[in-house]
Amino acid sequence: MAKRATVDFVLRPFEGLPGEPDWVAMREVVPAATGTARTTAEHGAREVVVATVLPMAWPALHRADGTIMIALQQHAGSGDASRDLADLLLRALELPAGTPITSAPLPEPGPRLQDVLDLDVPFEVTVHQGFDFWTEGGTDLGPDVGPALEQMNETIIPTHRLTSVDAAYWARMGEREYLRWAVPHDEQDFLDALARLHVRRESGLGDQGSVGKFIGAFRSCGVLVPVWDLAPGTEAAELEEPVQALGGRLAEALAVEGPLDANERRARAGLVARQLTLR
Known part of the structure; x- marks a missing residue:
């Protein structure tokens, strides 16, 4: 056969x-x-x-x-x-x-x-x-x-797609709200950029993460999907401005050339430790 x-x-x-x-x-x-x-x-x-x-x-x-x-x-x-x-x-x-x-x-x-x-x-x-x-x-x-x-x-599960950036989805799960944002960037470049923001306490949503805090990411179909835990009761419409602002900070961080410094490397290691591959 x-x-x-x-x-x-x-x-x-x-x-x-x-x-x-x-x-x-x-x-x-x-x-x-x-x-x-x-x-x-x-x-x-x-x-x-x-x-x-x-x-x-x-x-x-x-x-x-x-x-x-x-x-x-x-x-x-x-x-x-x-x-x-x-x-x-x-x-x-x-x-x-x-x-x-x-x-x-x-x-x-x-x-x-x-x-x-x-x-x-x-x-x-x-x-x-x-x-x-x-x-x-x-x-x-x-x-x-x-x-x-x-x-x-x-x-x-109630879910909404944001309009200020691409492929970002608000969801209410029980009594909690989350943002899950599938990003198109190279994973290593994105993690470097997020680490640069993390050491400056700029990886969250809103002032000092008042709207949402980054809690980790999962990887699926070769694309990274970072997740933010939102302040209780946050509605999808309230995310548009802070997510757009975060998108701007990420774009600036992605444009930075050169290696990470010691603090950024430690931050990056922590980010990688919070990743999960689904498939």
């Missing part, structure tokens, strides 16, 4: 796509959101809705109204999320309208999202406060979807 070809592992699968940090954030930290994409002319120039999740954990769906949908939050994969999603997308394009893909076998080597999507189409994210986008246009997805939709809407 011939050995099945396997897909090579890719550390940063969404690199090169418009809005790479938002792809990562939607895959890891945003419960309900959709993003815009379009296939290349070779693949029909079809509009595609990229969703966080789909009903019944379906990997993809050719909705009855003709909409093609793929889900980012999937548990298994080949090691290259871009290849996995491209395979699902191409399969969904061939399905009759109203048909879901209910399972996702591992694909063999083949085109990736970077090959099948029009890279000139911006990835515009809409965060939803529920999963009703599944049934937009009156689409009937079957009797099991209604109860699942109701249950998921009851347990959703």
